[in-house]
Amino acid sequence: MSYTIEGASGPWEVVVGLEVHAQVLSKSKLFSGAATAFGAAPNSQVSFVDAGFPGMLPVINGECVAQAVRTGLGLNAKINLWSRFDRKNYFYADLPQGYQISQYKDPIVGEGVIEIELTDGSTKEIGITRLHLEQDAGKSLHDQHPSKSFIDLNRSGVALMEIVSEPDMRSPEEAGAYLSKLRQILRYLGTCDGNMDEGSMRADVNVSVRKAGEDFRTRCEIKNVNSVRFVMQAVEAEARRQVELWESGGTVDQETRLFDTGRGTTRSMRSKEDAHDYRYFPDPDLPPLVLEQSWVDELKAGLPELPDARRARYVAMGLSPYDAHVLTIERETAAFFEIVAKGRDAKVAANWVTGDYFAALNRLKRDVSDSPVSAENLGALLDLIADGTLSGKLAKEVFDAMLEADEPPAAIVEKRGLRQVTDTGAIEAVVDGVLAANADKIAQYKAGKTGLFGFFVGQTMKAMGGKGNPAIVNDLLKQKLDG
Amino acid sequence: MRPTDYTIAEGLRALDKREISSVELTQAYVEAIETHNPRLNAYITVTAQQALEEARASDARRAEGKSGALEGIPLGIKDLFCTAGTRTTAASRILGEFVPPYESSVSGNLRRDGAVFLGKLNLDEFAMGSANTTSAFGPVENPWSRANDPAKRLVPGGSSGGSAAAVAARLAMGATATDTGGSIRQPAAFCGVTGIKPTYGRCSRWGVVAFASSLDQAGPIARNVEDCAILLRSMSGFDPKDSTSADLPVPDFAAACGRSVKGLRIGVPAEYTMPGLAPEIDALWQQGLAWLKDAGAEIVPISLPHTKYALPTYYVVAPAEASSNLARYDGVRFGTRTAERDSDLRDLYERTRAAGFGAEVRRRIMIGTYVLSAGYYDAYYLKAQKVRALIARDFAEAWDKVDAIVTPATPSSAFPMDERQDDPVTMYLNDVFTVTANLAGLPGLAVPAGLDAQGLPLGLQVIGKAFDEETVFAVGAALERAANFTATPQVRA
Numbered sequence: 017m018s019y020t021i022e023g024a025s026g027p028w029e030v031v032v033g034l035e036v037h038a039q040v041l042s043k044s045k046l047f048s049g050a051a052t053a054f055g056a057a058p059n060s061q062v063s064f065v066d067a068g069f070p071g072m073l074p075v076i077n078g079e080c081v082a083q084a085v086r087t088g089l090g091l092n093a094k095i096n097l098w099s100r101f102d103r104k105n106y107f108y109a110d111l112p113q114g115y116q117i118s119q120y121k122d123p124i125v126g127e128g129v130i131e132i133e134l135t136d137g138s139t140k141e142i143g144i145t146r147l148h149l150e151q152d153a154g155k156s157l158h159d160q161h162p163s164k165s166f167i168d169l170n171r172s173g174v175a176l177m178e179i180v181s182e183p184d185m186r187s188p189e190e191a192g193a194y195l196s197k198l199r200q201i202l203r204y205l206g207t208c209d210g211n212m213d214e215g216s217m218r219a220d221v222n223v224s225v226r227k228a229g230e231d232f233r234t235r236c237e238i239k240n241v242n243s244v245r246f247v248m249q250a251v252e253a254e255a256r257r258q259v260e261l262w263e264s265g266g267t268v269d270q271e272t273r274l275f276d277t278g279r280g281t282t283r284s285m286r287s288k289e290d291a292h293d294y295r296y297f298p299d300p301d302l303p304p305l306v307l308e309q310s311w312v313d314e315l316k317a318g319l320p321e322l323p324d325a326r327r328a329r330y331v332a333m334g335l336s337p338y339d340a341h342v343l344t345i346e347r348e349t350a351a352f353f354e355i356v357a358k359g360r361d362a363k364v365a366a367n368w369v370t371g372d373y374f375a376a377l378n379r380l381k382r383d384v385s386d387s388p389v390s391a392e393n394l395g396a397l398l399d400l401i402a403d404g405t406l407s408g409k410l411a412k413e414v415f416d417a418m419l420e421a422d423e424p425p426a427a428i429v430e431k432r433g434l435r436q437v438t439d440t441g442a443i444e445a446v447v448d449g450v451l452a453a454n455a456d457k458i459a460q461y462k463a464g465k466t467g468l469f470g471f472f473v474g475q476t477m478k479a480m481g482g483k484g485n486p487a488i489v490n491d492l493l494k495q496k497l498d499g
Numbered sequence: 500m501r502p503t504d505y506t507i508a509e510g511l512r513a514l515d516k517r518e519i520s521s522v523e524l525t526q527a528y529v530e531a532i533e534t535h536n537p538r539l540n541a542y543i544t545v546t547a548q549q550a551l552e553e554a555r556a557s558d559a560r561r562a563e564g565k566s567g568a569l570e571g572i573p574l575g576i577k578d579l580f581c582t583a584g585t586r587t588t589a590a591s592r593i594l595g596e597f598v599p600p601y602e603s604s605v606s607g608n609l610r611r612d613g614a615v616f617l618g619k620l621n622l623d624e625f626a627m628g629s630a631n632t633t634s635a636f637g638p639v640e641n642p643w644s645r646a647n648d649p650a651k652r653l654v655p656g657g658s659s660g661g662s663a664a665a666v667a668a669r670l671a672m673g674a675t676a677t678d679t680g681g682s683i684r685q686p687a688a689f690c691g692v693t694g695i696k697p698t699y700g701r702c703s704r705w706g707v708v709a710f711a712s713s714l715d716q717a718g719p720i721a722r723n724v725e726d727c728a729i730l731l732r733s734m735s736g737f738d739p740k741d742s743t744s745a746d747l748p749v750p751d752f753a754a755a756c757g758r759s760v761k762g763l764r765i766g767v768p769a770e771y772t773m774p775g776l777a778p779e780i781d782a783l784w785q786q787g788l789a790w791l792k793d794a795g796a797e798i799v800p801i802s803l804p805h806t807k808y809a810l811p812t813y814y815v816v817a818p819a820e821a822s823s824n825l826a827r828y829d830g831v832r833f834g835t836r837t838a839e840r841d842s843d844l845r846d847l848y849e850r851t852r853a854a855g856f857g858a859e860v861r862r863r864i865m866i867g868t869y870v871l872s873a874g875y876y877d878a879y880y881l882k883a884q885k886v887r888a889l890i891a892r893d894f895a896e897a898w899d900k901v902d903a904i905v906t907p908a909t910p911s912s913a914f915p916m917d918e919r920q921d922d923p924v925t926m927y928l929n930d931v932f933t934v935t936a937n938l939a940g941l942p943g944l945a946v947p948a949g950l951d952a953q954g955l956p957l958g959l960q961v962i963g964k965a966f967d968e969e970t971v972f973a974v975g976a977a978l979e980r981a982a983n984f985t986a987t988p989q990v991r992a
Contacts, residue, residue, distance in 0.1 A: 064600075064601060067832055068827040068832065069599070069601075069827075069832075069833065070581060070587070070589070070594070070597070070599070070708045070709075070827070070833075071580075071581045071599075071601075071603060071704075071705065071706040071707050071708050071709065072705075072706075073704060073705050073740060073741050073742065074742065075739065075740060075741075075742050076742065103823050105822075105823050105826060105871070107826065107829065107848055108844075109829075109831050109844055112827060112831070112832060113826065113827050114823065114825075114826020114827050114829065115823050115826060165844075167831070293872055293873045295822075295823070295868065295871035295872060295873075295876075296871075296876075297819060297820075297823070297871055297876070297880060300711070300712035300713035300743075300820055301709075301712050301742060301743065302742050302743075303742060303743060
């Protein structure tokens with residue numbers, strides 16, 4: 017069932033396209049050597065180029081170009097071996113040059129496609145129109161002084177990739193899934209850290225609505241939405257607004273809007289008439305950017321395994337599609353899992369990682385990059401289960417101890433004497449004791465109340481301090497009760 | 500011989516033989532500036548004390564046997580080159596008391612080679628002008644005057660009017676200059692000195708206040724062709740900080756000055772014979788060609804069919820780039836800020852830029868903004884780029900037939916300061932012979948070749964193939980030898 021908004025006149029289809037600005041992961045800026053670290057003191061990472069001083073000239077940062085190409089390859093997109101930088105001219109206090117260097121007509125990356133997964137298990141391809149490189153502007157701070165604005169140029173000149181999608185999404189869910197998938201791919205590639213709360217990724221969301229079978233109607237652009245959840249909310253709120261407008265006999269004007277996260281509504285920022293004339297023209301300070309195919313090929317050969325490929329490999333290893341999906345959402349999680357699973361039963365490893373381990377992370381409010389237990393130690397715990405040293409129950413006890421101090425599980429087993437008892441003679445002695453003390457229960461059992469079997473197991477384990485090998489305990493009880 | 504009589508080549512020899520010290524040379528120029536600059540206004544800023552200290556340091560280096568290629572030579576620097584610790588104005592109010600914390604690559608190269616800087620030379624505001632009358636620091640006067648009207652003050656040409664006037668009046672042994680549409684060659688011709696705009700990419704633009712990035716090119720103005728060659732060699736070189744800088748070795752340009760022109764094919768473009776061209780300029784042109792023929796060169800008529808579109812093309816492309824390049828002068832980070840207290844940002848921009856920029860700069864920003872605007876871009880900027888490509892192609896085709904091209908440098912000799920100031924288009928016509936080399940990125944040299952009926956200098960221009968300055972120097976030196984131009988201006992040290 018496809019997503020629609022029910023209006024008075026019937027169902028409306030929603031059309032969404034995203035322009036995502038992703039900060040390139042690089043040590044220095046797109047056209048200067050200044051650093052890019054987040055959270056530095058204001059104006060401490062600014063070169064004379066970034067501040068637009070007289071006579072300063074931009075020089076392209078090769079690493080940023082490589083990152084854009086890697087991203088383009090990760091988006092299955094065409095790499096343009098000839099591209100060019102243009103100037104986008106406008107005045108603002110945090111735009112020191114009076115223009116932003118961007119790529120207008122000839123972007124470095126052309127058409128591509130990525131696949132998104134939806135909650136019903138289906139997948140959908142979303143087209144990428146283009147990716148281009150551009151400079152970020154600085155930041156204006158209006159709340160530091162009653163009558164002055166402060167300017168922080170640390171971000172000025174930082175490299176951004178603007179990734180433009182086709183208007184291929186048809187629901188808030190698809191828009192959210194697209195942004196999540198894009199973020200996942202960039203993080204796998206290591207071309208953007210994807211930290212949306214630090215502004216490393218933000219989306220301009222284009223929304224329109226239409227009746228089934230119609231051409232596109234006028235769209236509105238919602239600027240600078242900075243989380244997956246807000247993108248989904250903004251799409252829905254804007255689509256509903258447009259449906260109401262059309263149905264009340266009005267028309268949607270092409271304009272730029274803002275999403276008010278508090279109210280959950282969008283409001284007008286500027287209309288098309290107020291739109292700047294950016295006077296784009298090729299930047300005469302920069303020759304065209306010409307890439308060698310062999311260099312692109314080298315970058316391609318060096319790409320890491322991407323989430324789709326990794327997920328498919330996990331399924332082939334015997335994991336459920338769900339576990340494969342969960343384990344590949346974050347590159348760090350997948351890396352953790354692979355260490356745990358190395359040389360071991362992949363399914364068992366997946367069960368532990370997605371089960372007890374994830375539960376522990378949630379409980380402790382930690383994440384994989386800040387893991388309380390090393391993947392190596394978790395793997396060693398699995399070995400102790402496999403070789404019979406620990407029962408499942410004991411293993412959980414050892415795991416809890418590992419959460420407190422990340423030590424090798426064998427050391428914890430020794431220290432706490434948690435080794436499982438597999439000596440049949442010793443277990444039999446305990447079983448005999450339990451049976452002797454519960455003659456009445458034996459009678460009831462034999463009379464058909466077989467559910468009491470668990471009682472005998474529990475009594476035996478209790479008497480053994482939980483260390484009896486469950487299989488042996490079961491076998492012996494079965495022999496003695498049923499035999 | 501008075502210290503200010505030395506050419507750079509002679510000065511270097513005299514310094515080497517200890518016939519004179521850099522301090523003595525520099526002191527002579529400091530005195531010459533004190534005497535004549537109040538009238539000529541060639542310098543915006545004179546750094547006399549600093550120059551003498553640099554000269555002392557230079558003499559010490561020479562004594563230790565560590566001499567650079569320009570060791571101890573006192574030069575003037577066009578005030579478009581950023582100089583670390585010395586105010587740089589671009590002859591505009593908008594830069595205020597801006598003191599760059601960095602040194603332009605070109606001036607840094609000259610320092611590296613031991614040159615001494617006397618100060619910062621006047622120019623048209625942001626290098627926009629052909630008469631050096633748009634400077635916020637007042638006009639520069641040409642040290643030459645008309646025989647029949649010696650009181651009439653003449654323009655030195657522009658935009659490098661301060662550089663040309665200072666070299667002609669011997670207020671510097673040589674000077675840096677820049678040329679976007681003729682700003683080295685036209686003032687050199689007006690002041691009877693030599694200047695070369697090298698191939699685009701030969702000199703780094705890093706640290707030079709930008710006018711029109713795709714056309715701007717630094718070069719020297721000096722008393723003769725050899726001195727230009729010596730200066731250009733020091734100024735040139737690949738600079739990784741300028742993405743348009745050419746990664747090519749720098750030849751020994753001075754050696755090329757001695758090359759014979761025998762067998763060289765010299766092109767004479769039919770389109771440069773323009774209606775209304777002064778007969779004495781045409782005569783000088785023919786004379787120049789005759790000299791080269793006598794020296795063994797072959798004179799070849801050629802056609803550069805798109806020449807007539809060069810000036811309008813230039814006056815679309817250059818203002819377009821300028822309108823964007825000058826956006827950074829907004830009163831926010833450096834320079835002058837003119838605004839009411841608590842005014843808003845738009846008010847800050849409007850007041851700062853209205854008060855900071857002169858009329859010609861404002862005109863070009865408006866033209867440039869217009870030609871880049873939505874709806875006009877294709878008709879103006881894009882079309883101009885296409886014509887520019889055709890002009891470059893004209894030259895490329897000419898190089899199949901000739902090794903260099905010789906034309907007049909300017910359509911007239913220096914004119915009075917009070918003429919041609921009202922009509923910008925008439926003023927723009929000064930660049931008619933020079934803009935083509937900028938549009939095509941080619942080297943062009945102006946060399947004085949004679950005097951007009953009023954006793955004012957007239958120059959010829961030599962245009963060469965890209966990165967073939969050596970042939971340009973060879974042809975320029977041949978013209979110089981034949982012309983034997985020994986006249987000097989009325990105002991001089």
